[in-house]
Amino acid sequence: MSGGSPLSLQGTAENGDGLLRDRKGRIARKLRVSVTDRCNFACLFCMPEKDKISWMPTEEILSFDEIERIVGVLASLGIQKVRITGGEPLLRRDLEELVSGITRIRGIRSVDMTTNGWHLERKAEALRKAGLRGVTVSLHSLRSDRFAKISGLDALPRVLRGIDKALDVGLSPVKINSVAIRGYNDDEILDLIEYARERKISIRFIEFMPLDGLGMWNYDRVVPGKEIIDTVTRAYPLEAEGRGNSETSSVWRFRDGRGSLGLITPMSEPFCDDCDRIRLTADGKLLSCLFDTDYHDLRHIVRNGGTQEGLTETIVRAVWKKPDGVGYMPWIKDGWAKPRNMNAIGG
Ligand code: SAM
Numbered sequence: 424m425s426g427g428s429p430l431s432l433q434g435t436a437e438n439g440d441g442l443l444r445d446r447k448g449r450i451a452r453k454l455r456v457s458v459t460d461r462c463n464f465a466c467l468f469c470m471p472e473k474d475k476i477s478w479m480p481t482e483e484i485l486s487f488d489e490i491e492r493i494v495g496v497l498a499s500l501g502i503q504k505v506r507i508t509g510g511e512p513l514l515r516r517d518l519e520e521l522v523s524g525i526t527r528i529r530g531i532r533s534v535d536m537t538t539n540g541w542h543l544e545r546k547a548e549a550l551r552k553a554g555l556r557g558v559t560v561s562l563h564s565l566r567s568d569r570f571a572k573i574s575g576l577d578a579l580p581r582v583l584r585g586i587d588k589a590l591d592v593g594l595s596p597v598k599i600n601s602v603a604i605r606g607y608n609d610d611e612i613l614d615l616i617e618y619a620r621e622r623k624i625s626i627r628f629i630e631f632m633p634l635d636g637l638g639m640w641n642y643d644r645v646v647p648g649k650e651i652i653d654t655v656t657r658a659y660p661l662e663a664e665g666r667g668n669s670e671t672s673s674v675w676r677f678r679d680g681r682g683s684l685g686l687i688t689p690m691s692e693p694f695c696d697d698c699d700r701i702r703l704t705a706d707g708k709l710l711s712c713l714f715d716t717d718y719h720d721l722r723h724i725v726r727n728g729g730t731q732e733g734l735t736e737t738i739v740r741a742v743w744k745k746p747d748g749v750g751y752m753p754w755i756k757d758g759w760a761k762p763r764n765m766n767a768i769g770g
Pocket residue numbers: 462468469508509510511512537538539559560561600601602629630631632633634635765766769770
C-alpha cells in the first residue's frame with residue numbers, strides 16, 4: 424500500500440512514476456468513456472421508466488474534441504486502454520471519428536466498445552477501419568418476446584445480425600455480456616452459452632447490480648456466479664482459468680476449446696482490491712469507481728480555459744480518493760446514497 428499525498432503522484436520524490444495511484448496503491452490503467460446517457464433500449468435493470476427519464480441536456484455532453492483532450496491527459500498519467508460505452512454509444516453520430524481520434528493518442532493501446540448491437544450491422548466496418556479493436560454486445564435473451572420485455576425493444580434479430588457482422592469484419596474480441604436476473608432469464612443460461620460456443624466467442628454473465636432505474640434490484644434477483652458455474656458444469660466440462668490481474672471476469676474454458684465463459688461477480692465476490700478502472704461520464708465527470716457518488720467535474724475545467732496542469736491536478740485528486748469498493752460498502756445492509764442509474768454512469 425502506498426502512503427503519501429495525492430500530489431506526490433505528480434513526479435515528486437515519493438511516486439515519481441507519474442501514474443494514477445489511489446490511497447490503496449491501486450493504479451488506474453483503464454478508462455470507460457461514456458459518450459451519451461441516451462439509449463434506444465430500455466433495459467429493465469438499467470433505465471428508469473420512460474416517463475421518468477430526464478436525459479442530460481445536449482449542451483452538457485462533451486464534444487469529441489473535449490473527450491480527446493481529457494483522454495490525452497489521462498493517457499499521460501498512465502491510462503492505456505479505453506472502452507467506449509453509454510447509454511448506447513452508437514447513438515452518437517460519427518462515433519468512428521472519436522474512435523480514430525482516441526487510437527491516435529500517445530499511450531493508448533486499445534479502444535473497445537460496449538453496445539446494445541442495434542446499429543452494429545451498419546457501423547461495424549467503419550468502426551474497425553477507425554481502429555476499434557473489439558466489441559462487447561449485450562444479449563440477455565435469445566427469445567424474441569423475452570428480449571423485447573427485458574430490453575424494451577423488439578430487436579433480437581437485428582442485434583444477432585450485428586454480432587455476425589462484427590465477427591465478419593474482424594473486430595476482435597467479440598464478446599457477449601448477459602445480465603442474469605432471477606425469474607427473467609436465468610433459465611436461458613445454457614442456451615446463451617450454446618449460442619456463443621457456436622461462434623467460438625466468449626460470453627460473460629454479470630451479476631445484477633443495484634444501479635437500475637426502476638428500483639427492482641434486490642438480492643433475490645441476483646443470480647450468483649457460483650450458481651451459474653454449477654449449472655454449466657452439469658452440461659459442459661470446464662477448466663478454471665481464474666481472474667487475470669485487474670480483470671473484471673473470472674474465466675472458465677470449455678474443455679473442447681469452443682469459446683470461454685466469464686463471470687462478473689460484483690455482488691457475490693467483489694473484485695475491487697486490484698481494480699484499475701476509472702470512468703468519464705458523458706457530461707464530463709470523472710468517477711473513480713462505478714459505485715462512487717463523488718463526481719469530479721472535468722468539463723468545467725475544459726470549457727473554462729483550464730490548463731493541462733489544472734486537469735491533471737483534479738484527476739489525480741479524484742483517483743486518490745477512489746473508494747475501497749463495493750465489497751467494503753455498508754450500504755447493502757444499511758441503505759446508501761445511490762449513484763446515477765447505469766445508463767448515466769456508463770456501464
Ligand atoms: N448500451 C450499451 C449496452 O447495452 O451494452 C452500453 C451501456 S450498458 C449500461 C453497459 C453494460 O452494463 C451492459 O452490458 C448492461 O447489460 C450492463 N448493465 C446495465 N445495468 C446493469 C445492472 N443494473 N447490473 C449489471 N449490469 C448492468
